[in-house]
Amino acid sequence: MPEYLFDHKHEIVEAIENADQVLLFLDYDGTLVSFKDKPNDVTTAKSVKNVLRKLIKNPKFSVFMITGRELNDIKNLLDTEGASFAALHGLQMEISDGKKFVWPNAEKSRLFLEEIKEDAFSEFKGEKGIYIEDKELTLAFHYRLLPQEKIKDAAKRFREIVEKRDDKNMLEVIKGAELLEVRPKGWNKGKATEFLLKKFAKNKNSIPIYIGDDTTDEDAFDFLKNHGTTIFVSNDSGKATSAQYWVKNPDEVLIFLKSLLDVKIKV
Ligand SMILES: [Mg+2]
Numbered sequence: 554m555p556e557y558l559f560d561h562k563h564e565i566v567e568a569i570e571n572a573d574q575v576l577l578f579l580d581y582d583g584t585l586v587s588f589k590d591k592p593n594d595v596t597t598a599k600s601v602k603n604v605l606r607k608l609i610k611n612p613k614f615s616v617f618m619i620t621g622r623e624l625n626d627i628k629n630l631l632d633t634e635g636a637s638f639a640a641l642h643g644l645q646m647e648i649s650d651g652k653k654f655v656w657p658n659a660e661k662s663r664l665f666l667e668e669i670k671e672d673a674f675s676e677f678k679g680e681k682g683i684y685i686e687d688k689e690l691t692l693a694f695h696y697r698l699l700p701q702e703k704i705k706d707a708a709k710r711f712r713e714i715v716e717k718r719d720d721k722n723m724l725e726v727i728k729g730a731e732l733l734e735v736r737p738k739g740w741n742k743g744k745a746t747e748f749l750l751k752k753f754a755k756n757k758n759s760i761p762i763y764i765g766d767d768t769t770d771e772d773a774f775d776f777l778k779n780h781g782t783t784i785f786v787s788n789d790s791g792k793a794t795s796a797q798y799w800v801k802n803p804d805e806v807l808i809f810l811k812s813l814l815d816v817k818i819k820v
Contacts, residue, residue, distance in 0.1 A: 555785055558798040558809060565762075565782055565798075569816050573758040575613055577813075578746055578773065580765035581620040581627060583730055584786050587803055590698055591684060592622070597630050601803075604810045609635040614813070617749055619643060619742055621729060621769060623688045637753075642736060642769055643745020644690045648753075659690045662723040662737040666692055669724075669735060672714045683707060690737070697731035708733055730767055743772030763796075764806055771795055784809070 558565070569575055579585060582595065589595050608614045616636045620627050624640035624647055637649045646654040670685070670692050677683045682699035685692065694711045696704050715726055715735050725738045742765070750761055761781035763773050774783045774795035785796035786806060800806055 555790070555794055555796050555799040557790070558784055558800045558805075561798060562809075562812070566812070566816055568760060568782070569613075569762075569813065571758075572613075572760040574615065574755045574760070575813075576615050576617065576750060576754060576759060576761045577608065578617045578619050578749075578761060578763040578765075580742075580767060580770055580786075581618060581622060581630070583766035583803070584764055584806055585803055588697075588730065592686065592695070595630065597632065598807075601807060601810075602631070602633055604807065604814065605631070605633050605636065607814050608810065609633065611814070613816075615649075615753055619745060619763075619765070619773070621688075621691075621693070621734065621767075637749070639742070639745045639749065641688055641690050642740065642742050643748070644737065644740055646745070646749075655690075656737070656740045658723070658739060659737045663690065665719050665721070665724060666690070666735065668718045669715055672718065673711060676710060676714060677707070680707075692735045693729070694733045694735075695731060696733075727769060729769055741772040742769050743774075743776040746773040747776050764800075764809075765796075 582588060585601050586595050586597060605616060609616050617639060618627055618631060618636055619639040621642055622640055624638055624645045627638055627640050635649050638647045644656045644659045670687055673685050684695040686695060696707055699707060711733055712726055715724060723738060724735050727734050727736060761777055763777055763781060764784040766786035777783050778795060783796040785794040785799045786802065787799055788801050790799055800809065
């Protein structure tokens with residue numbers, strides 16, 4: 554069971570003070586911002602941008618946005634120079650120095666996704682409450698607006714389309730917040746975090762902090778177990794998670810991030 558973050562703030566602040574570098578991994582939806590019925594309706598609050606900008610300017614912090622959204626989408630939403638991005642669960646990365654990286658297998662499965670997309674658009678055409686989002690390297694099937702009693706059947710039909718088209722078994726369907734998402738198998742936020750940590754941790758005294766709210770963040774929580782601070786965002790403290798700590802909502806995430814601005818820098 555995770556413990557409430559603010560009951561342990563002293564330990565966390567102390568660890569940060571003693572570290573040479575903090576790699577801050579942040580999910581976006583449900584973590585920095587609250588959910589909206591459509592992902593396109595979301596905007597980043599000024600207060601969030603401000604605190605991120607200040608953290609980025611602080612040489613002790615490296616900020617990585619790690620999200621299911623597409624690269625350009627998250628870059629526009631964040632509107633903040635100097636962050637690094639692991640978009641589409643890390644399939645698409647752009648580092649703050651401008652270097653880009655796409656997981657090679659993601660390119661290979663593109664064709665299958667294209668076929669699934671066409672099938673799904675025609676299968677669910679005109680059905681209210683379903684929103685299919687084409688993210689190029691993944692496809693998201695949102696059912697947030699669908700009546701509860703219809704979700705099971707719609708999800709089953711969507712999964713059947715994927716099974717039919719993915720005869721090489723290159724894809725996987727994952728469950729996110731009120732959505733199913735088809736993505737290339739073998740890469741997830743945990744793998745992306747591992748990759749970024751290996752590449753960008755300056756030394757043994759670099760510490761990762763990961764904040765996320767979703768099942769897709771659990772891969773990262775599992776990877777960081779015992780060597781980082783992991784924070785789960787959920788208004789249900791009893792929800793199963795591999796994270797060490799929890800906070801209630803994006804407002805509490807912001808309070809925590811703001812408090813990092815006061816942490817002393819070791820010289
Ligand atoms: Mg999220």
